[in-house]
Amino acid sequence: MGKSQTGKKDYKQQRQKEMEKKKSTQRLMGWSLAIVLVAFLVLIVVSIMHGKGTGKTVEDKEFHYDQQPALGKSDAPVKIVEFADFKCPACKQFDQLILPQVKKDFVDTGIAQIYFINFPIISPDADSRTAAMAGEAVFRQSPEEFWKFYEAVYAKQGDEHTKWATSDALVQIAKESNLKLDFDKLKKDIDDNTYAQAVRDDEAIAAKLRVNSTPTVYINGNAVPDSDTFKYSAIKDAIEKAKGDAKP
Template sequence: MSKKQGKPKLSYSERKKIEEQKQRKSMQRLIWITIAVVAVIVGLIWLAPGQNGGGQAANISTEGLPVTGNSDAPVKIIEYGDFKCPSCQYFTQQIYPKLKADYIDKGEVALYFANFPFIGKDSFTAAYAAQAVYRQNSEAFWPFYKSIYDNQRDERTAWATSEYLVELASKANLGINLEQLKKDIDGETYKSEVQKQYNSGVSNGVNSTPTLFVNGVKFDKFSDYNALKQLIEQQKGAK
């Protein structure tokens, strides 16, 4: 009876070829796994709340926020802004008037403002001033809002002092107590309210100003009025 023969020994080149095949298969699996992970991440980013129309809308409270227009309007827009921000000035002077004429004055849109101070320390000073004006007289907020942006200075300088802001309020004839306004600014009376608004922005992905939320849908193409109108019309139709 013949003895059972063992497996033939492989040459060095054959063993090397088999090892290279194993490495290629491992690399292919790694590539496919990487592609799958990237696809999942991209999908999550796309579906995240407020990606200019994509995904689930953010649920942001408007409590304690100044509003212009009918608060029962079918479309509610929240603007996160910094009074030192040049882009916010552009929005206020170039986009807001169109928005007001086309939608706000017709009762179709209500615009809310939330402070998102981040440019400089005096961004907070301006935010405290605006919130103080609002708390004294809600109707005085929007004229003050306009006055600050109309008199905005270089963002690289600390121009938003309490003295300057009170001077602007005085020139705007807001009909408020200017001494109380100065005390509220210097004493940071409404710091917690401003901080709450800022935190709300952070939690909803705000990282620049102005950032708008149209019925909770994030919109940061602030200079594209046609795109904003399209989103507003979509939201009107969804009601």
């Protein structure tokens, strides 16, 4: 009888230890899950804070305005930045559907100035980068010819899945558009990757701001949500708000 009672006691103690161990393991798993969840939420918050359309204003210095092609009056109260890829079909649509209205209503009237920043995302290791370097080469030769080149490349844009933006093709586009450039120099600059660093600098800006698509548009440092990029009414409202906020 004594042995039986002792056995029961040992069994109960063993069961109690197992239960305590199980509870300890569950608590550990619970804390681990909580830590992972908190870390995940922190990442989401950080991403949102650096993301688009959150209302957080990016400081002017982040865009390096003085190094970018610009269209419009330098004293315009509204600065519009477009991150784009010459091979991007959506960028072509933005150029043809939205920018003409923006130019007419806001650039030509002195309210806004537009800046272009390269973000070769379609084929970053191939002709998206070639096109970006070509744009930089045109800009460095003649800033006023850049926007003509911009329009011409989008007008003759090839399929995004084919390698069409070669140095020969880009120089030919510039020639056919009667740009006032030294075409031999343009060809050499593209082939020699003369402005590769300038493109990398633009990519660094995009990376810092966590830009992940093209076109991405900022208005006075505030990102336009992707859902509004092709809504002229939304772009117009954002510009008018930026103009009002910029008043002294």
